Amino acid sequence: MLSALPANLRIVRTNGTVSTKNDLVDRPILRSIPVLDGGFDTAVAIASTAIEACRNHPPTLILAAGPRFANFVAGYYVARQTNANLAFLYMDEWCVRTPPFVGATDTDRKWERRCLEAAASVCYVTEGKRSAYEDAYPFLKSKPALVCPNGWDEAAFAKAHFDTDHLRDYKRYFTISFVGRAAPSAPIHPFLDALDATLAKRPDLAEKIRVLLVGNQPEDVQSRIAEFSRRHSDAAKILPAVPQSNAIEIMRESSALLLLCTTQYPGIVPQKTYDYLNVPTPILAYGGESDAATIVEAAQAGVVVRDRDPAALEDALESLMSSPRENWNNPVRQATAARYNRHAITKDLLQRLLQLPTNSGDLLQ
Numbered sequence: 001m002l003s004a005l006p007a008n009l010r011i012v013r014t015n016g017t018v019s020t021k022n023d024l025v026d027r028p029i030l031r032s033i034p035v036l037d038g039g040f041d042t043a044v045a046i047a048s049t050a051i052e053a054c055r056n057h058p059p060t061l062i063l064a065a066g067p068r069f070a071n072f073v074a075g076y077y078v079a080r081q082t083n084a085n086l087a088f089l090y091m092d093e094w095c096v097r098t099p100p101f102v103g104a105t106d107t108d109r110k111w112e113r114r115c116l117e118a119a120a121s122v123c124y125v126t127e128g129k130r131s132a133y134e135d136a137y138p139f140l141k142s143k144p145a146l147v148c149p150n151g152w153d154e155a156a157f158a159k160a161h162f163d164t165d166h167l168r169d170y171k172r173y174f175t176i177s178f179v180g181r182a183a184p185s186a187p188i189h190p191f192l193d194a195l196d197a198t199l200a201k202r203p204d205l206a207e208k209i210r211v212l213l214v215g216n217q218p219e220d221v222q223s224r225i226a227e228f229s230r231r232h233s234d235a236a237k238i239l240p241a242v243p244q245s246n247a248i249e250i251m252r253e254s255s256a257l258l259l260l261c262t263t264q265y266p267g268i269v270p271q272k273t274y275d276y277l278n279v280p281t282p283i284l285a286y287g288g289e290s291d292a293a294t295i296v297e298a299a300q301a302g303v304v305v306r307d308r309d310p311a312a313l314e315d316a317l318e319s320l321m322s323s324p325r326e327n328w329n330n331p332v333r334q335a336t337a338a339r340y341n342r343h344a345i346t347k348d349l350l351q352r353l354l355q356l357p358t359n360s361g362d363l364l365q
Contacts, residue, residue, distance in 0.1 A: 004155060012053040014045045015025050036111060037103035039071030041144060047073035051081045052357070058082040061353055065089040072115045082284040084093050086119040089148065090175050091161065096136045096267060099185065120356050121262055123148050123349065128267025128291050144356065151342035153242040155228040159245035167253045168247065174321050176284060177254035179247045180272050182213065182221045185259040190308050191229055191286045192236075197310035198317070199232045205317065211258070213235040214250055251279045259283050261290035269295070277301055277337040280329035282320055286313070299336035301328055 005011075034040045062084045064075030072088055079086035095112045098104040116122060116137055121144040126128040130147055134140045167175055182188040199206045213225065217238055228236045242250065249259055257276045263269075264290060273292040276283050285293045285303030293304045303316040 008034075008129055010053075012049060016045065016093035033273075034107040034111075035105045036070055036073065036104070036107055038068030039067075039068065040073070040107075042068075042075070043070040046071070046119070047077035047081075050074065054078070054082060059084045060358075061085045061087065061356070063087045063089060063353065065091055066094060067092050069094045069102065069108065069112070076111075078116065078117050082156065083352070085101070085354050085358070086115075086118055087123060087356075088115060088119055089123040089125075090133070091125050092148075093129060093132070093267075096230035097267065103133065104285045111153040114135065119143060121146060121353060123353075125150050126266075126267045126269045126291055127241040128265060128269070132265065132267050142254055142353075146349060148345055149269070149340055149344045150271050150274060151326055151340040152278045152337070153342050154273075156244040157248060157278065158235060160252075161245075161249035162252070164248075164249040164253060166214070166250045168241075170210050170212065174208055174255045175210050175212055176252075176256045177214060177250060178258040178260070179210045179214045179251055179275075180270075181215050182217055182260070182327050184218075185268055186263045186270055186287075186290065188213075188221060188260055188262075191258070191260060191313075192224060192264050194286075194305075194310045194313045196228060196231070196306060198314045199235060201310065202314060203232075205314075206232040206235045208244050208321070209235060212248060212254070213238045213240075215241040227306045238292065246294040248275065248279065251276065251281055255325075256282050256284045257290060259285040259296065259302075260287060261293040261304075261309075266291045266294075268350050274337075274340045277333065277340060280325070282323070284320060284327035291350075294299075300330055300343050301333040301336070 009321060034118045036043065059082055062079045062082070064071045064087070064114065066072050066088070073092070077087065078084070084360050092099050092102060094102060095104045095109045117139070122133070122140055123146040124133065125148060127147050130145050134145070140291045150266045155234060178188070195211070213221070213236070217225070222238060225238055257279075259276060260270065268362040269290055273295060277295070277299060283296050285296045285302060286307055287293065288306035293306065297304050303319050305312045305316045
């Protein structure tokens with residue numbers, strides 16, 4: 001990541017050693033310190049370092065990204081000191097539909113509202129996150145809201161090669177690849193349940209397809225795949241984790257790509273959605289809870305199984321196996337993928353943030 005940054009970019013670091021979770025190792029032991037996602041002491045350390053570093057060249061815009069959301073509090077203090085515009089980027093949620101890896105105490109809720117009230121603009125990585133936050137905090141509807149999808153990374157695709165042969169052992173099968181970790185936020189078990197019933201009804205399909213999970217998987221997924229394979233002629237396999245460029249090569253080699261849309265609400269769009277769009281392989285999107293399903297449908301990039309039942313999955317498999325592969329790599333898909341270029345998305349986000357009216361300072365008094 002550091003090697004990709006411009007040479008003239010100034011990086012300022014706080015003092016102190018941090019742990020693998022980015023927590024300060026030598027934390028102050030104070031009973032009165034507020035409990036905050038990422039640590040209130042971390043927020044103070046970041047803010048004080050930034051304020052000192054910018055003393056002679058005050059910024060016009062502060063952009064804080066979370067999680068961890070101590071960054072938001074640090075941004076609030078820096079903007080208050082420098083009278084800069086303040087913008088927040090929600091890559092995940094804080095106190096609204098909080099994911100399990102984020103803290104949401106009463107202190108967090110107080111600080112989230114305080115930060116949002118002070119913001120000149122709020123940015124989200126999905127439209128669903130924006131809707132959830134504007135429902136929870138109606139005053140946000142009067143502030144500029146920007147949706148900045150995660151997108152796909154030019155650098156990773158530039159390193160990926162064509163005409164590779166990672167799946168040489170599976171060439172005689174219709175390979176459905178899931179590239180990445182099957183996370184609890186988009187569980188794979190509903191798909192496996194439906195596929196289990198489908199193959200029980202259609203044992204001929206178990207001889208034709210292979211479901212390949214590429215990457216390290218949670219223990220419950222490992223045990224489930226092992227059990228599944230015993231029942232259905234090794235129809236599912238877990239392959240080792242690979243670098244991102246190799247993962248892209250596997251996506252290109254696969255017959256179809258499994259996208260899990262079994263999320264808790266529409267605002268969770270798996271990152272792999274954008275990578276999948278940028279290869280010519282058809283997508284099998286299972287479940288309709290995620291906005292990712294809508295993206296696949298609009299891009300005409302594959303088949304969406306919104307009804308989570310074996311009959312719908314059987315129809316989807318038949319459609320994918322009988323359709324020419326090139327049908328799914330159509331101009332609509334290509335144009336959609338181009339719009340999700342991360343470099344272009346980020347450039348557009350920064351340009352729009354820098355065009356915000358100058359902060360009067362009223363919200364930060």
